[in-house]
């Protein structure tokens with residue numbers, strides 16, 4: 001970045017705005033301080049470690065989980081939160097969650113091993129995922145983890161495994177129920193629940209039934225309320241055959257607000273077609289704005305009506321502990337991704353900025369959708385003659401794949417962007433950072449740093465390496 005004349009500034013960075021409908025990111029105070037007073041250090045960190053760079057704030061993950069737990073506590077309901085490991089590959093979040101006393105939801109034996117290595121107790125590990133297999137189940141039983149059974153066949157499999165191997169411990173079981181019928185391939189079909197109940201009753205010296213679970217697509221609290229109402233009846237009918245439930249696991253799907261509600265609805269109403277590079281217009285978007293906070297969402301859930309009282313009172317009267325497995329919401333504001341501009345290519349009516357990094361590090365475009373949150377421009381340089389007009393940009397990754405677009409919408413800026421400039425995508429930790437990360441073209445995996453507190457008076461951001 002030698003061509004950049006630094007203009008020291010304690011102002012928030014400029015936004016590279018979606019053309020016609022800006023979507024500036026909402027920033028927590030920690031990030032606002034980091035991008036205001038720590039711009040230079042963030043850029044230095046990227047210079048040291050290469051582009052892209054993921055900057056993590058594990059403490060924010062722990063704080064998010066605490067605020068969700070407090071929301072449940074306000075209703076006098078017993079609750080247990082499990083951070084869903086799948087939302088980000090970094091074990092720094094697992095450590096932060098486990099050290100703050102929360103559980104970890106794991107969806108593979110590999111996640112399980114890492115969670116155990118990084119301080120999660122076996123009894124605070126909950127297994128989800130449709131394919132478990134003998135080795136993982138053996139480990140889960142030995143460590144006293146909660147096993148979310150995904151099908152009647154899986155229940156039969158674990159029973160025969162335990163019959164054969166006779167471990168000292170009972171397997172702790174929840175039954176995940178498919179509450180979405182044909183829309184979902186996960187969970188036990190409700191019609192098979194009587195067969196599961198019979199098997200559990202007949203094998204209670206091997207299998208310790210603890211309750212039910214579900215996880216739904218989407219983020220609507222109303223869907224979770226309906227599913228819970230239906231499952232409470234199932235809980236009662238299982239209790240009548242001697243299978244008492246202690247827990248109800250409502251999975252994840254708690255919302256995150258990335259941009260202001262009015263910005264998001266303006267974009268949706270007026271500029272949906274703006275997302276159209278090479279004619280790819282996504283059919284749907286995550287609701288990036290206008291969502292409640294995760295804590296408000298939990299309060300709406302618990303205060304909704306069940307059959308005889310609120311959901312909270314229904315849970316209390318049955319002595320049920322509410323289990324929740326937030327991934328995305330646990331990582332709200334817990335990380336950002338920095339990309340350096342590696343090449344600039346002028347076209348007829350727009351310029352393509354090739355970022356050093358691929359859209360595998362910013363993955364919504366691979367799901368035929370779009371991360372509707374505008375990047376911040378971290379570089380500051382003196383205005384040049386070109387800066388008095390509006391520039392139109394597309395953002396591409398540096399691979400040879402035509403579809404490797406970091407974003408398919410056009411952006412505008414009154415600043416001309418150059419090779420070496422740095423863009424920061426805020427709030428990427430939940431699924432945006434590394435879900436599809438790979439080392440395509442043998443590019444190394446991006447480095448991860450931990451955001452250290454930034455004071456408002458000095459450029460004292462230090463980034464230490466994270467796992």
Ligand SMILES: Cc1ncc(COP(=O)(O)O)c(C=O)c1O
Pocket residue numbers: 084087105128129215251252253254325326327328329
């Ligand atoms: C069983 C289960 N629990 C929790 C989650 C986490 O969901 P979210 O990140 O939307 O909170 C998922 C996501 O796929 C899941 O499948």
